Amino acid sequence: MSGCVAAVTPFLNNIDQVNGWNVDTDSPEKILMVQVTDHRIGTLVIKAVGQAAYQADYKPRP
Template structure:
């Protein structure tokens, strides 16, 4: 299982509700969460395929938000 993190513009529960169907449509995601209390509004996704970063980014953008991958240390 891989964990990918993204800095986003998802700010509130309503924003999370808007992005939910787009993220739920990604078959390779085993789960996801947005920390709206974090200053960077971190989206964390769990996946078995760490190559889906672009797919996640595009799904968030389709919902009207921005997502930038946070590089792993």
């Protein structure tokens, strides 16, 4: 498990509306994809990533 994945795991797993997530660790940007039950929780996900000392931006799927 990469350092960024290990860091965000407890924070993302603590959000009830998150059904699953993964990080593309092959990408230089370390793209995080999150599957949710409520699309209004983007700010919770961004906050959770921030708690792990990383930065996230919300970009909806096309």
